[in-house]
Amino acid sequence: MYEVGRATIHRWLGAPDLRPHPTKTRRRKLDKVALAVHVRDFPDALLLEALHVTGPNGAVVIFEPTKDMLRQIWIGDPVHPLAASPALYTAGLAVSEQKLTGRRMDIFIYRMA
Secondary structure (H helix, E strand, C coil): CCCCCHHHHHHHHHCCCCCCCCCCCCCCCCCHHHHHHHHHHCCCHHHHHHHHHHCCCCCEEEEEECHHHHHHHHHHCCCCCCCCCHHHHCCCCCEEEEEEECCCEEEEEEEEC
16 A cells, blocks of 8 residues: 555564654765866767666767857847867767758767777
8 A cells, every 4th residue: 555665664664763854975876076187088988878877779969059050049048158179079089970960950860980
């Protein structure tokens, strides 16, 4: 009915006090500060790591707004960042790139070569 696991019930039975208590800072699965530093220090590693996660037949797809689309975006969001060509981060990587050019977006498809 309540879908409480057996291990949870045993933990409750062994707990000296079942009242809620504030937790100390938890270690999250992802340290956002460390991730930001890693991306800043190794900008090309992000694409390579994503390709490794997708596996040998996988692909990483990146959408980048065109200049005209950026102008429209900046009307509603003036702090939106500039678009950057992902090809800037593929130098020296064994990847193949396919680019599809659209009126509002450019689509980059990367696969392991």
